[in-house]
Amino acid sequence: MLYVNKLIKTFEDLHAVNDVSFQIEKGESYGLVGESGSGKSTIGNMIIGLLDPTSGNIRLHGKNLWKGKKFIRPYPGQMQIVFQDPQSSLDSRFRIRDIVTEPFKAFSRKEQKQKMTNINMAEIMQRVGLHEEHLDRYPHEFSGGQRQRIAIARAIITNPEFIILDEPTSALDVSVQAQILNLLKYLQEELDLTYLFISHDMSVIRYMSDKIGVLYQGKLIEEGETEMIFKNPKQDYTKKLFASLPQLSSQGS
Protein backbone atom coordinates (compact mmCIF):
# COMPACT_ATOMS: atom_id res chain seq x y z
CA MET A 1 0.00 0.00 0.00
CA LEU A 2 2.73 2.47 1.01
CA TYR A 3 6.12 2.29 -0.67
CA VAL A 4 9.09 4.27 0.55
CA ASN A 5 11.85 4.11 -1.98
CA LYS A 6 15.46 5.28 -1.57
CA LEU A 7 14.33 8.13 0.60
CA ILE A 8 16.94 10.73 1.49
CA LYS A 9 16.65 13.86 3.60
CA THR A 10 19.62 16.06 4.29
CA PHE A 11 19.74 19.14 6.51
CA GLU A 12 22.83 21.12 5.49
CA ASP A 13 25.45 18.37 5.63
CA LEU A 14 23.50 16.07 7.97
CA HIS A 15 22.08 12.92 6.37
CA ALA A 16 19.03 12.66 8.63
CA VAL A 17 17.48 9.98 6.40
CA ASN A 18 19.93 8.13 4.24
CA ASP A 19 18.59 5.91 1.46
CA VAL A 20 15.69 4.30 3.27
CA SER A 21 13.32 1.87 1.55
CA PHE A 22 10.47 -0.14 3.02
CA GLN A 23 6.87 -0.95 2.33
CA ILE A 24 3.75 -1.28 4.39
CA GLU A 25 0.91 -3.60 3.42
CA LYS A 26 -2.72 -2.75 3.98
CA GLY A 27 -3.88 -3.60 7.49
CA GLU A 28 -0.33 -3.98 8.74
CA SER A 29 1.35 -2.20 11.60
CA TYR A 30 4.92 -1.34 10.68
CA GLY A 31 7.18 -0.36 13.57
CA LEU A 32 10.02 2.04 12.96
CA VAL A 33 12.43 1.88 15.86
CA GLY A 34 15.70 3.61 16.64
CA GLU A 35 17.22 5.92 19.20
CA SER A 36 16.63 9.66 19.32
CA GLY A 37 17.97 11.40 16.23
CA SER A 38 17.98 8.29 14.03
CA GLY A 39 15.56 9.90 11.56
CA LYS A 40 12.21 8.34 12.50
CA SER A 41 10.16 11.53 12.71
CA THR A 42 11.80 12.93 9.60
CA ILE A 43 10.52 9.90 7.68
CA GLY A 44 7.02 10.27 9.17
CA ASN A 45 6.97 13.96 8.31
CA MET A 46 7.93 13.30 4.69
CA ILE A 47 5.15 10.71 4.36
CA ILE A 48 2.49 13.01 5.80
CA GLY A 49 3.64 15.95 3.68
CA LEU A 50 5.23 18.20 6.29
CA LEU A 51 8.76 17.88 4.95
CA ASP A 52 9.92 17.45 1.36
CA PRO A 53 12.39 14.67 0.56
CA THR A 54 15.80 15.59 -0.76
CA SER A 55 15.45 12.61 -3.09
CA GLY A 56 13.70 9.26 -3.40
CA ASN A 57 9.99 8.74 -3.52
CA ILE A 58 6.98 7.77 -1.47
CA ARG A 59 4.04 6.08 -3.15
CA LEU A 60 0.60 5.42 -1.79
CA HIS A 61 -1.36 2.89 -3.85
CA GLY A 62 1.17 3.43 -6.61
CA LYS A 63 0.82 7.22 -6.69
CA ASN A 64 3.76 9.46 -5.89
CA LEU A 65 3.07 11.69 -2.90
CA TRP A 66 5.81 14.15 -3.85
CA LYS A 67 6.52 15.85 -7.13
CA GLY A 68 9.72 17.69 -6.34
CA LYS A 69 8.87 20.08 -3.53
CA LYS A 70 5.14 19.78 -4.09
CA PHE A 71 3.09 17.39 -1.97
CA ILE A 72 0.28 15.71 -3.88
CA ARG A 73 -2.35 14.97 -1.27
CA PRO A 74 -3.94 11.56 -1.97
CA TYR A 75 -7.55 12.29 -0.99
CA PRO A 76 -8.51 14.43 1.95
CA GLY A 77 -8.25 12.64 5.26
CA GLN A 78 -6.84 9.41 3.87
CA MET A 79 -3.68 9.76 5.94
CA GLN A 80 -3.50 11.12 9.47
CA ILE A 81 -0.82 11.53 12.12
CA VAL A 82 -0.77 11.42 15.91
CA PHE A 83 2.17 13.20 17.51
CA GLN A 84 4.04 12.46 20.70
CA ASP A 85 2.98 15.35 22.82
CA PRO A 86 -0.77 15.92 23.14
CA GLN A 87 0.04 19.04 25.17
CA SER A 88 1.39 20.91 22.19
CA SER A 89 -0.53 19.14 19.43
CA LEU A 90 -3.93 20.32 20.72
CA ASP A 91 -4.47 24.05 20.36
CA SER A 92 -5.47 25.30 23.82
CA ARG A 93 -7.65 28.10 22.41
CA PHE A 94 -10.18 25.76 20.86
CA ARG A 95 -12.92 23.54 22.20
CA ILE A 96 -12.54 19.79 21.77
CA ARG A 97 -15.35 19.77 19.18
CA ASP A 98 -13.36 22.15 16.94
CA ILE A 99 -10.10 20.28 17.49
CA VAL A 100 -11.57 16.88 16.66
CA THR A 101 -13.39 18.10 13.53
CA GLU A 102 -10.43 20.16 12.30
CA PRO A 103 -9.39 17.57 9.63
CA PHE A 104 -12.66 18.26 7.79
CA LYS A 105 -11.10 21.54 6.69
CA ALA A 106 -9.21 19.52 4.10
CA PHE A 107 -12.51 19.01 2.27
CA SER A 108 -14.45 21.44 0.11
CA ARG A 109 -16.97 23.74 1.84
CA LYS A 110 -19.85 21.62 0.62
CA GLU A 111 -18.30 18.34 1.74
CA GLN A 112 -17.34 19.89 5.06
CA LYS A 113 -20.93 20.86 5.71
CA GLN A 114 -22.14 17.43 4.71
CA LYS A 115 -19.67 15.69 6.95
CA MET A 116 -20.41 17.94 9.92
CA THR A 117 -24.11 17.15 9.55
CA ASN A 118 -23.66 13.41 9.16
CA ILE A 119 -20.94 12.72 11.70
CA ASN A 120 -21.94 11.03 14.90
CA MET A 121 -19.71 12.85 17.39
CA ALA A 122 -20.95 10.82 20.34
CA GLU A 123 -19.83 7.64 18.60
CA ILE A 124 -16.39 9.05 17.74
CA MET A 125 -15.84 10.14 21.33
CA GLN A 126 -17.06 6.85 22.70
CA ARG A 127 -14.75 4.96 20.34
CA VAL A 128 -11.73 6.60 21.96
CA GLY A 129 -13.06 6.20 25.50
CA LEU A 130 -14.38 9.73 25.98
CA HIS A 131 -17.86 11.24 26.25
CA GLU A 132 -19.97 13.56 24.19
CA GLU A 133 -20.03 16.08 27.05
CA HIS A 134 -16.27 16.50 26.64
CA LEU A 135 -16.80 18.18 23.29
CA ASP A 136 -17.53 21.59 24.78
CA ARG A 137 -14.49 21.63 27.04
CA TYR A 138 -10.94 22.86 26.41
CA PRO A 139 -7.69 20.83 26.25
CA HIS A 140 -6.38 22.04 29.63
CA GLU A 141 -9.31 20.32 31.34
CA PHE A 142 -7.93 16.91 30.39
CA SER A 143 -5.10 14.65 31.53
CA GLY A 144 -2.23 13.67 29.19
CA GLY A 145 -3.86 10.33 28.39
CA GLN A 146 -7.23 11.92 27.68
CA ARG A 147 -5.57 14.52 25.47
CA GLN A 148 -3.97 11.76 23.46
CA ARG A 149 -7.43 10.16 23.11
CA ILE A 150 -8.63 13.48 21.71
CA ALA A 151 -5.73 13.53 19.24
CA ILE A 152 -6.69 9.99 18.22
CA ALA A 153 -10.34 11.00 17.76
CA ARG A 154 -9.13 13.79 15.47
CA ALA A 155 -7.07 11.26 13.51
CA ILE A 156 -9.94 8.81 12.94
CA ILE A 157 -12.69 11.31 12.18
CA THR A 158 -12.04 11.34 8.42
CA ASN A 159 -12.13 7.55 8.22
CA PRO A 160 -8.48 7.35 7.26
CA GLU A 161 -6.85 4.34 5.75
CA PHE A 162 -3.40 5.00 7.16
CA ILE A 163 -2.21 6.61 10.40
CA ILE A 164 1.29 7.57 11.43
CA LEU A 165 1.75 7.25 15.17
CA ASP A 166 4.87 9.18 16.12
CA GLU A 167 5.81 8.13 19.66
CA PRO A 168 2.14 8.37 20.70
CA THR A 169 2.75 7.16 24.26
CA SER A 170 6.25 8.47 25.00
CA ALA A 171 5.04 11.60 26.77
CA LEU A 172 2.53 9.73 28.93
CA ASP A 173 2.70 8.23 32.40
CA VAL A 174 3.64 4.57 32.31
CA SER A 175 0.26 3.67 33.81
CA VAL A 176 -1.54 5.30 30.89
CA GLN A 177 0.71 4.06 28.09
CA ALA A 178 -0.78 0.56 27.95
CA GLN A 179 -4.32 1.92 27.79
CA ILE A 180 -3.50 4.07 24.80
CA LEU A 181 -1.66 1.23 23.05
CA ASN A 182 -4.66 -1.04 23.60
CA LEU A 183 -6.98 1.64 22.26
CA LEU A 184 -4.83 1.93 19.13
CA LYS A 185 -4.91 -1.85 18.69
CA TYR A 186 -8.66 -1.93 19.10
CA LEU A 187 -9.14 0.87 16.58
CA GLN A 188 -6.85 -0.76 14.07
CA GLU A 189 -8.97 -3.90 14.19
CA GLU A 190 -12.29 -2.08 14.30
CA LEU A 191 -11.56 0.46 11.53
CA ASP A 192 -9.26 -1.67 9.38
CA LEU A 193 -6.37 0.76 9.76
CA THR A 194 -2.80 0.58 8.55
CA TYR A 195 -0.19 1.98 10.95
CA LEU A 196 3.31 3.33 10.78
CA PHE A 197 4.26 3.13 14.42
CA ILE A 198 7.31 5.19 15.39
CA SER A 199 9.01 4.60 18.73
CA HIS A 200 12.40 4.41 20.44
CA ASP A 201 10.96 1.82 22.82
CA MET A 202 11.49 -1.79 21.79
CA SER A 203 8.83 -3.17 24.12
CA VAL A 204 6.21 -0.82 22.68
CA ILE A 205 7.31 -1.61 19.13
CA ARG A 206 7.11 -5.35 19.80
CA TYR A 207 3.63 -5.05 21.22
CA MET A 208 2.32 -2.93 18.37
CA SER A 209 4.05 -4.09 15.19
CA ASP A 210 3.72 -6.94 12.70
CA LYS A 211 6.94 -5.92 11.07
CA ILE A 212 9.88 -3.84 12.30
CA GLY A 213 12.45 -1.63 10.64
CA VAL A 214 15.47 -0.65 12.71
CA LEU A 215 16.85 2.77 11.98
CA TYR A 216 20.38 3.80 12.87
CA GLN A 217 21.85 7.15 11.91
CA GLY A 218 19.36 7.60 9.10
CA LYS A 219 19.82 4.12 7.66
CA LEU A 220 17.48 1.15 7.83
CA ILE A 221 19.92 -1.44 9.10
CA GLU A 222 17.56 -4.33 9.75
CA GLU A 223 14.02 -5.28 8.85
CA GLY A 224 11.69 -8.22 9.27
CA GLU A 225 8.71 -9.81 10.98
CA THR A 226 8.56 -8.69 14.59
CA GLU A 227 9.11 -12.09 16.20
CA MET A 228 11.90 -12.90 13.78
CA ILE A 229 13.76 -9.74 14.70
CA PHE A 230 13.25 -10.43 18.38
CA LYS A 231 14.34 -14.07 18.19
CA ASN A 232 17.21 -13.55 15.86
CA PRO A 233 18.49 -9.98 15.59
CA LYS A 234 21.32 -9.80 13.11
CA GLN A 235 22.80 -6.40 13.79
CA ASP A 236 24.72 -5.52 16.95
CA TYR A 237 22.79 -2.28 17.17
CA THR A 238 19.47 -4.15 17.26
CA LYS A 239 20.84 -6.41 19.99
CA LYS A 240 21.84 -3.32 21.93
CA LEU A 241 18.32 -1.94 21.64
CA PHE A 242 17.03 -5.21 23.13
CA ALA A 243 19.60 -5.08 25.88
CA SER A 244 18.06 -1.87 27.13
CA LEU A 245 14.68 -3.60 27.69
CA PRO A 246 12.49 -3.18 29.62
CA GLN A 247 12.53 0.55 29.17
CA LEU A 248 9.06 1.95 29.42
CA SER A 249 9.42 5.70 29.25
CA SER A 250 9.41 7.42 32.61
CA GLN A 251 8.67 10.93 31.34
CA GLY A 252 5.75 12.62 33.07
CA SER A 253 2.37 13.13 31.47
Ligand SMILES: Nc1ncnc2c1ncn2[C@@H]1O[C@H](COP(=O)(O)OP(=O)(O)OP(=O)(O)O)[C@@H](O)[C@H]1O
Ligand atom coordinates in the same frame (compact mmCIF):
# COMPACT_ATOMS: atom_id res chain seq x y z
N1 LIG B 1 14.26 20.78 10.53
C1 LIG B 1 15.45 20.28 10.84
N2 LIG B 1 16.58 21.00 10.62
C2 LIG B 1 17.79 20.49 10.89
N3 LIG B 1 18.00 19.27 11.41
C3 LIG B 1 16.94 18.50 11.66
C4 LIG B 1 15.60 18.96 11.39
N4 LIG B 1 14.74 17.98 11.73
C5 LIG B 1 15.48 16.96 12.20
N5 LIG B 1 16.79 17.26 12.16
C6 LIG B 1 17.91 16.38 12.54
O1 LIG B 1 17.75 15.18 11.83
C7 LIG B 1 18.11 14.05 12.63
C8 LIG B 1 16.95 13.09 12.69
O2 LIG B 1 15.92 13.68 13.47
P1 LIG B 1 14.54 12.96 13.76
O3 LIG B 1 13.71 13.90 14.57
O4 LIG B 1 13.97 12.44 12.51
O5 LIG B 1 14.98 11.74 14.67
P2 LIG B 1 14.09 10.78 15.55
O6 LIG B 1 14.66 9.43 15.36
O7 LIG B 1 12.67 10.98 15.24
O8 LIG B 1 14.43 11.27 17.00
P3 LIG B 1 13.45 11.89 18.11
O9 LIG B 1 12.67 10.75 18.62
O10 LIG B 1 14.39 12.48 19.10
O11 LIG B 1 12.62 12.93 17.39
C9 LIG B 1 18.52 14.61 13.98
O12 LIG B 1 19.92 14.74 14.01
C10 LIG B 1 17.85 15.98 14.01
O13 LIG B 1 18.57 16.87 14.81
